[in-house]
Amino acid sequence: MWRGLAVLVGCAAGLLMVWSTTGFEQELPDKGFVLRLEEPATAADRDVHRFLRNWQIADFVLADLNAYVDLPHRVMVVARSCAGEGTAYDPSERRIDLCYEDLVEEREAFERAESWLQDEDLADLTRETLYHEAGHALRDALDLPDAGARAEEDAADRFAQLMLLRGHPEGEDTLLTAARAYDLAAAADPTPDPADEHAPPATRAESHRCAVHGDAAPTRHRNLATPARAHCAGTWAATREAWTRDLTPLLRR
Numbered sequence: 322m323w324r325g326l327a328v329l330v331g332c333a334a335g336l337l338m339v340w341s342t343t344g345f346e347q348e349l350p351d352k353g354f355v356l357r358l359e360e361p362a363t364a365a366d367r368d369v370h371r372f373l374r375n376w377q378i379a380d381f382v383l384a385d386l387n388a389y390v391d392l393p394h395r396v397m398v399v400a401r402s403c404a405g406e407g408t409a410y411d412p413s414e415r416r417i418d419l420c421y422e423d424l425v426e427e428r429e430a431f432e433r434a435e436s437w438l439q440d441e442d443l444a445d446l447t448r449e450t451l452y453h454e455a456g457h458a459l460r461d462a463l464d465l466p467d468a469g470a471r472a473e474e475d476a477a478d479r480f481a482q483l484m485l486l487r488g489h490p491e492g493e494d495t496l497l498t499a500a501r502a503y504d505l506a507a508a509a510d511p512t513p514d515p516a517d518e519h520a521p522p523a524t525r526a527e528s529h530r531c532a533v534h535g536d537a538a539p540t541r542h543r544n545l546a547t548p549a550r551a552h553c554a555g556t557w558a559a560t561r562e563a564w565t566r567d568l569t570p571l572l573r574r
């Protein structure tokens with residue numbers, strides 16, 4: 322693995338020969354989530370690129386996904402400078418773009434709130450984002466019925482919860498960091514954009530906290546225990562069962 326192109330091989334079947342931007346011949350698997358870190362376009366992006374490379378955040382997320390599900394095709398996960406486009410899954414290309422700019426913006430949002438974002442926190446936000454986008458890619462791979470844009474986004478959030486709470490104690494903290502980021506977004510812009518297909522940030526924050534509380538109660542995160550969250554254990558169980566059922570054709574175990 323070298324700087325120009327980080328490739329994570331999730332499965333050994335059917336390798337495709339490709340040429341990278343730096344001219345080295347690489348082999349890409351034809352199935353699974355496959356990572357490419359592109360060179361950054363700006364100094365700010367360079368910082369995030371270096372962070373992703375050194376911490377290998379996406380590498381570990383993709384290894385986790387590929388160990389859990391047997392994707393029938395390749396989904397490229399491309400970390401890059403996006404020049405205005407945002408982080409998203411593109412079904413026509415079967416590609417997830419992880420935009421360096423979005424991570425730079427997360428840092429700036431925390432700085433504006435004078436709540437400095439540590440590298441550990443940025444790692445958490447990156448993980449949550451990647452699992453969310455992988456949720457879109459998996460719904461596409463499973464050809465699940467279209468229940469509308471908002472339902473699609475909610476399902477992707479719940480997939481991130483599933484992956485982060487499934488056997489990873491540190492996933493609770495990852496979701497709580499993401500909830501803090503949504504809190505900041507809600508505080509910065511208290512009037513949610515009605516055209517945004519995502520739930521309002523405050524709703525997304527509560528969804529994550531509810532999942533953590535539902536999964537951990539009553540032993541951990543006692544500060545999350547409120548009467549309003551009495552339903553969370555049931556909600557979390559329903560989330561886990563629904564996603565696990567949908568994923569059945571692709572589950573490795």
Ligand SMILES: [Zn+2]
Nearest residue numbers: 453457474477
């Ligand atoms: Zn989404």
